[in-house]
Amino acid sequence: MPAFSPAEYSAILLSLKVSLVATLISLPFGFLAAYFLSYGRFRGRLALDVLVNLPLTLPPVVIGYLLLILLGRYGWLGRTLGSLGVTVLFTWKAAVIATAVVGFPLMVRAIRVGMEAIDPRLIQASRALGAGPVDCLLTVILPLSARGLVAGSVLMFARGLGEFGATIIVAGNIPGVTQTIPLAIYDYASSPGGDPMALALCLVSIVLSVAVLLIHEQLGRRMTRLD
């Protein structure tokens, strides 16, 4: 097995960092989106459903390209951020945004599965006991969605570690700056003599994925015991 250089270590760390930050930022939005999709009775619910799930079926490259336009110098979001002195494109922040958008539907789906399994009588009981909609959301739906929140976070984190298509477009493939594990593998795989390094990074990917799944399993078991 070849020895990793600082560039590979930084790719591994960056992958973990991008995925973790993207997951944490998405968590509150994912919870709210799941809530509105599960319990909301409003016009445009279907539109929200489609919008949230679109990244699941859209090619990541398309998402990356749309984000590139949106966040670019002439995009409306890029312009606003630019006037505040914030550059997003081709930094690790762009990788976080790409990862968050691509993984969001997975997170929302997992949270919804947990949320829709809540006995509706519990929600009715809480309302009849004097809890308003927000109170009920925070004191009944949120704690009872814990399992879904964990599942959604793990799923999104694992998916984020592998994000490639959208990231390479908005963040580029700059070693030490925006190069995550998949991008590094891509580099090595397309350069002569890079196979050992590509395989070594693949091994790292596999180890990380297995670790995440084991942690998920362990958490799930502990939560079942608590029930």
Add this chain to the structure above:
Amino acid sequence: MELRLATHKQFGAFSLDLDLVIQGEACGIFGPSGSGKSTLVSLVSGLLRPDRGRITLDGMPLFDSGSHIDVPPDRRRIGIVFQQPSLFPHLSVRGNLLYGLKRCAPEHRRIELDSLVRVLQLEPLLERGVNNLSGGERQRVAIGRAVLSNPRLLLMDEPLSALDDHLRFQIISHLKAVCREFRIPFLFISHSMLEMRLMTDQVIALAGGRVAAQTTTERLARERMGLSPVGYINLLRLEDMRLEGGASVYRWAGGELVLPGGEREASGGLFELSSKDIILFKRHPEAISARNLLACTVVTLFESGSRMGVELASGGGRLIAEIVPAAARDLEIVPGSTLFAAIKASAFRRLAVPEPGAALPEPEPAG
């Protein structure tokens, strides 16, 4: 309490049209499943919105489609006890009990945790999780939680249906005890005539989404005697059991009654006796295998379907027997006539064993 309801609600082909006024401290809502009982609970509590109409509680509008009033469920101060306890699984018994109390404005707080825990005997459960309580314990906690929210009105939606017989009567005692102790007006929803009679003396019968009758529970029970496969259920409180010649002899308001021996677990309790299990004789039968023979006076006769109900007085006790109209003619039974009622020892069925400290469910007096 005064609840007025004039609402319309459509569900596909089923429509619920209610127009009723409920006054007093307790009222039953009786009807078969699908008659609209649970929908009524949802409409009054605000969990379901009527298509149109008006609901007021003590003069205060809860819903009015005319002036676009729809008070949300959390501001109606109406407590609900569901068929399933529906306790919050992530909270302890104490957490569940306090959920409603914490959200009750201080000026409405009359009932506090301590007194409730005493009445419902919840002390040993307080710190436990709700997932390892027994069915009866869960329902007691659910009742306590609803009562502690200090509601203006308590809705009990088939609260006993998920419990077995033995627990049902225990829970009835608890329900009656809290409602009496804390003076909470309640609506008791059930499809069981027996539960209804133990809980309330006023009742509204629903059928097919309409009010079929607003009457007393006793009158409804008598009207249904001829339709019911079990007839009219007489509720008897028997006390001071003693064993005599292998049989158990109990004291009853109408005289002594003989039941099969071998029951030694309690010296008394509440027993049921079907109107079908009483045989009437014009004169004293000389030899008869039935162990109980009571000399009775006929109080009234009433018709129910193809049957005739005979209300009998024996000492301070009342019984209802059913006969076919032809038998009433042949025996020339009229109010005031004297009859002998024969009852087999095995015809009685125990409903509830009195628990130390808990009152037996008291049958509501005949109306």
